Amino acid sequence: MAGYDAEVIVVGGGPAGSVAAAALAERGRRVLLLDKARFPRHKACSEYVNAAGARLLADLGLERDLDALGAHRMEAMLIHAPGGRRFLADFAAAEPSGTALGLSRLRLDALLLERARAVGAEVREGAHVREALTEDGRVQGVEVTIAGVRETLRAPLVIGADGRHGVVARSLGLECALRWPRRTGLVAHYRGVSGLDRWGEMHVGAGCYAGLAPLEEGLVNVAFVTGSAAVANRAEPLEAFFERGLAGLPEVARKLAGAERVGRIRGVGPMAHRARRVAGDGFLLVGDAASFLDPFTGDGVYEAMRGALLAAPIADAALRVGDVSAERLASYRDVRRCAFWAKRRVAWLVQGFISTPALMDYAADRLDERGGARETLSGVLGGLRPAREALSPVFLARLLRP
Ligand SMILES: Cc1cc2nc3c(=O)[nH]c(=O)nc-3n(C[C@H](O)[C@H](O)[C@H](O)COP(=O)(O)OP(=O)(O)OC[C@H]3O[C@@H](n4cnc5c(N)ncnc54)[C@H](O)[C@@H]3O)c2cc1C
Structure with missing residues (x-):
């Protein structure tokens, strides 16, 4: 040394x-x-820390500290498709005690x-x-x-x-x-957002999406994600762009009516x-x-x-x-590949769905009706079940058949 x-x-x-x-x-x-x-x-x-992340933090011995800091436990994520369909990705149903966390x-x-x-x-x-x-x-x-x-x-x-x-x-x-996706994420904290006790929400629109995650002390994280070119070429201040983007998603606009932004908007892109x-x-x-x-x-x-x-x-x-x-x-590269490859593929598939409004509507409709497929996907999205389950032909057929 x-x-x-x-x-x-x-x-x-x-x-x-x-x-x-x-x-x-x-x-x-x-x-x-x-x-x-x-x-x-x-x-x-x-x-938003997914359910696998919440479990990992508990394994690190931090559960009591997280509770003391007021981390918000989320049992599920309500996912809205562009045409108004929606489904509940219910982590607790996928695995008892499966909860995600919201903490700044x-x-x-x-x-x-x-x-x-x-x-x-x-x-x-x-x-x-x-x-x-x-x-x-x-x-x-x-x-x-x-x-x-x-x-x-x-x-x-x-x-x-x-x-x-x-x-x-x-x-x-x-x-x-x-080269793809080239998106920028804009986030801010709000107070006074209604109806987000047990879960967070994702709202997919045309060329954009928004996320709402309840945090400690009544704060809610509001994210707006859209193409980096749209953010870079905007003709208005960032605040107006952010608020106009959120107002274009009717369910989000309803939730934010009467809410107040706390602090500034932070942005990153392309991500x-x-x-x-x-x-x-x-x-x-x-x-x-x-x-x-x-x-x-x-x-x-x-x-x-x-x-x-x-x-x-x-x-x-x-x-x-x-x-x-x-x-x-070199073994680090191999263990990473082993741990992350399947979820990466699921994430790419999800990118395909959220970039194609008709496909997202179709899938949200099927997931809302089909408990088995919904439970598998909820477990996979939360990191509670092996991601390869959502790549199997059986799952994809269950999800996509008419
Ligand atoms: C808009 C947006 C929304 C997201 N939402 C979520 C979400 O809800 N849930 C989720 O799980 N993930 C989310 N992510 C991803 C998540 O933020 C990252 O994956 C996570 O922060 C990665 O952690 P990290 O420790 O690798 O890097 P970081 O958290 O970025 O930490 C890097 C650290 O390095 C320091 N640093 C950087 N450069 C230097 C330097 N030159 N010298 C010294 N220090 C340096 C920085 O100060 C920082 O503290 C989101 C990302 C974006 C952009």
Whole structure:
């Protein structure tokens, strides 16, 4: 360890970085976590943690903290199709005690970061990483600016958990935007939204969708997602664009009548991207830094945390034997593929449905009538049942037959 500042530098203290840092610190590794922000901080997100994510947070021992923070438990998601049809994706029916969570990222991310600190990771906030440091053909640390001073921090392993367009992937030339979907997400908090006690809602329109997720203390997260070109080329201020978009979805407009926006609108786009590789000589990528498709299926936070838990034992074993080569770390790519491939395919299928209003109407109608298919899809969307169940020809026939 001579000449190193830590055994692992984790760049980014979102869900992926905090969970990775904690899992490695718990294994006895010397971990340095760097984030450019100071926590608590807001993050543009619909702030819905799917049922698998809620279960993972409970496994991390955080259930009581989440309750103390007022996390809102959601038994289901009511999904509205463009033509007015709708169906209830009922997680509790798919698996007893299956509930999703609504909690602001202000609270959730600070909780996860504090947990990482508590189990021994050294956390530096306000530490802006400028690039990955590459020497002798492998990553050996980062260049970072802390309090206006640029410094080099060294470690044999760097974990890029710095989100979409993260600097670690970018400086290694691994960033790759997807040509489709090219959507931008706009989110804001509201107070006074009615009728959202037991579930959240998704509303699909033509070329757009909106999400409503109840959070702590009576707040509701309202998201509007539409084509990035429409957002970039708008002829009106962002607030007017956001409100006009929501007003175009009649059920959403009804729910928001009398509600009041709290705080500003946050936006991100285009959202879909991936890194060409998630592991290489001296580095791993976790969470959005590795890939992100679209928020509709609500997998982002869960996959960020799960990916971190997949990375940690591989990183730990590599550090123990003093070999952090691409070959040694390659199994991370394989375990990720195994964990996420089926849900990724489901997410792509869902993209096809939400981009084709007639197909979405057709499917919503069938799902409303067909309990078996609805239960399977609810379990899969919540991450409570294997995603491959929603890819089976039997399921697809049950869903799509007239
Ligand atoms: C509009 C929108 C809505 C979404 N809705 C949902 C949802 O409802 N449910 C869901 O599960 N997912 C949702 N997602 C996805 C979800 O937000 C991400 O998947 C999740 O945040 C990924 O976590 P992460 O830790 O990988 O990255 P992030 O949460 O992005 O964290 C990255 C961290 O890295 C830090 N960082 C970045 N660059 C640097 C740097 N150069 N130096 C130091 N630190 C740096 C940042 O400050 C940040 O704290 C949504 C995404 C968008 C855009």
